[in-house]
Amino acid sequence: MTNRDNFRIERDSMGERQISADAYYGIQTLRAIENFPISGLKPLATYIDACVLIKKAAAIANGRLGCIDPAVSDAIVTAANEILQGNLREQFVVDVYQAGAGTSHHMNVNEVLANRALELLGDIKGNYQRVNPNDHVNYGQSTNDVIPTAIRVGGLLALTHTLNPALESAIVALDKKAVEFHSIVKSGRTHMQDAVPVRLGDTFGAFAQILRDHQIRIASAAGDLTKLGLGGSAVGTGLNTHPEYRSTVAQILGESIGQPLTVAPHLMAAMQSMAPFVNVSGSLRNLATDLLKISHDLRLMDSGPKTGFKEIQLPPVQPGSSIMPGKYNPVMAEMISMVCFQVMGFDRSIEMAAQAGQLELNVMMPLIAYDLIHGIEILGNAIQALTDQCIVGITANPERCRNYAEGSLALVTALNTHIGYLNAANVAKESLATGKSLRQIVLEQGLMEPELLAQVLDLESMSELPKSS
Structure with missing residues (x-):
């Protein structure tokens, strides 16, 4: 890896590329940027958090189990904590529509964590011998x-x-x-x-x-x-x-x-x-x-x-x-x-x-x-x-609610058990045709006594929900 004033050189299995010296992502992320200029949609903040939390937990576990150097583990954890606190968010740049399974975004996360960990250890970005995105940040892991x-x-x-x-x-x-x-x-x-x-x-x-x-x-x-x-x-x-x-x-x-x-x-x-x-x-x-x-x-x-x-x-x-x-x-x-x-x-x-x-x-x-x-x-x-x-x-x-309730022809339903369905239907038809109220028609036809009718057509009782048992 060679550092210049404005860029560094990184290499992968496909060759080498120039990376902006300010970038915390690396060559695999750069290839994804070039390959997937699709929507302009970047990873959701919560999704970044989830990935970084996984990397943090993995670094702690692998450090605890002796799989990676404790100093490297600590640096990765510190870098992860910084990202979780809101830093370096602009470094997660891969389009939502990308390489299958999410390898591009996954490597974006690995590279950012590796390069920030290198800085924390007093090293320079891109010097992956000390902290490698694949060998250390991704130890024991796969995109899959x-x-x-x-x-x-x-x-x-x-x-x-x-x-x-x-x-x-x-x-x-x-x-x-x-x-x-x-x-x-x-x-x-x-x-x-x-x-x-x-x-x-x-x-x-x-x-x-x-x-x-x-x-x-x-x-x-x-x-x-x-x-x-x-x-x-x-x-x-x-x-x-x-x-x-x-x-x-x-x-x-x-x-x-x-x-x-x-x-x-x-x-x-x-x-x-x-x-x-x-x-x-x-x-x-x-x-x-x-x-x-x-x-x-x-x-x-x-x-x-x-x-x-x-x-x-x-x-x-x-x-x-x-x-x-x-x-x-x-x-x-x-x-x-x-x-x-x-x-x-x-x-x-x-x-x-x-x-x-x-x-x-x-x-x-x-x-x-x-x-x-x-x-x-x-x-x-x-x-x-x-x-x-x-x-x-x-x-x-x-007032509007009450007027609609009192004017509803469906109130005739309450009369079914007292005057029968067919009589109730005839009352409803006459009310609609003449504009007379249901009460007036029932009383005119002598179908019910006034006191019982008032009780049956009481809106408060009619609209009360049954008590739960």
């Missing part, structure tokens, strides 16, 4: 076991720091609205037609319960991410690893992220199968499906202000039109719908990529990594924004 582990760790980090807190925040806000709106009766609607009355508070309580159920499903799916194939090396046989490396590195990595990580019972299976990622992605798609329904409901209930339902008011957060003064749109609900569509698209991509592996390796892991972690994070960010900018500030229009 590091990348699926990084997807697992990245997914767990994204769930822990982004999606799970956002879901919890949304549930709390919806529960508060359920209490606040409990006494407000509104018309139910099925098939977009009048239905029997419901409580506005119960509508929001149902939204909260839906999200609670998704919390459970997502947590169950995420359990698959805690079983690691790390230590399987190239194909799952553990070639070139210390016998105690697998359990040691899993324990160290688990402690670093606060998760009970374990060694997978079959390393080859853990490295080949993308099923854990498909499972988590499916739980996200499932959540997105219900979030879409909730966002559409919020928009419908807020539609108007003069020609729609306008049973609730979503907080106006920005002007809604470049031409119509005074217009406000349900932009937060619209935003989360778009995010949900994207997450559902990611799920399809992950499904296709997961089945595209052959024999001992799935080469589509870079796509799975980006789509899964990005999907978790944008969904979490969108839910938190919806909560903060919309849900907590929703107000109700009790």
Whole structure:
């Protein structure tokens, strides 16, 4: 290796290239930059964290087990800590759409850590005799076991720091609205037609319960991410690893992220199968499906202000039109719908990529990594924004809700057991044709006594949810 003022010379099995003297990445990263000018998308911060955490844990384990020099181990760990604190982030430059399995990004991480470790040891970047990206930073590892582990760790980090807190925040806000709106009766609607009355508070309580159920499903799916194939090396046989490396590195990595990580019972299976990622992605798609329904409901209930339902008011957060003064749109609900569509698209991509592996390796892991972690994070960010900018500030229009409930023809349903289905249907038809109220027609026809009719058509009793047993 030769250092010049503005560049250094690095060599690999394909030859030598000039590298900027300021760059912490090396020749393999440079080749990837040249080969993959595809999207301009760089690795997600959480994915970088996951990869660096793995390298840190591996360096500690290999140093502890005597596989690499303790001074080299310490330098790699220090370099990793600096990156985890936010330094050198601009050095991770490989496009998301890159060499299969993620070798290019993996070597980008190895090279940055090696060169920073060299500096910490008083050496110069590119002098890989002291700290080598492959022989030291990557000791006992392979792209084939590091990348699926990084997807697992990245997914767990994204769930822990982004999606799970956002879901919890949304549930709390919806529960508060359920209490606040409990006494407000509104018309139910099925098939977009009048239905029997419901409580506005119960509508929001149902939204909260839906999200609670998704919390459970997502947590169950995420359990698959805690079983690691790390230590399987190239194909799952553990070639070139210390016998105690697998359990040691899993324990160290688990402690670093606060998760009970374990060694997978079959390393080859853990490295080949993308099923854990498909499972988590499916739980996200499932959540997105219900979030879409909730966002559409919020928009419908807020539609108007003069020609729609306008049973609730979503907080106006920005002007809604470049031409119509005074217009406000349900932009937060619209935003989360778009995010949900994207997450559902990611799920399809992950499904296709997961089945595209052959024999001992799935080469589509870079796509799975980006789509899964990005999907978790944008969904979490969108839910938190919806909560903060919309849900907590929703107000109700009790008068509008009551008027719709009292004018609904579906109230006739409560008369079935007293005057019979056919009589009730005739009453509904006459009410629609004449504009008379249900009460007036029933009394005119002498079908029920006034006191019983008032009791049967009591909106509060009719809309009360049954008590749980």
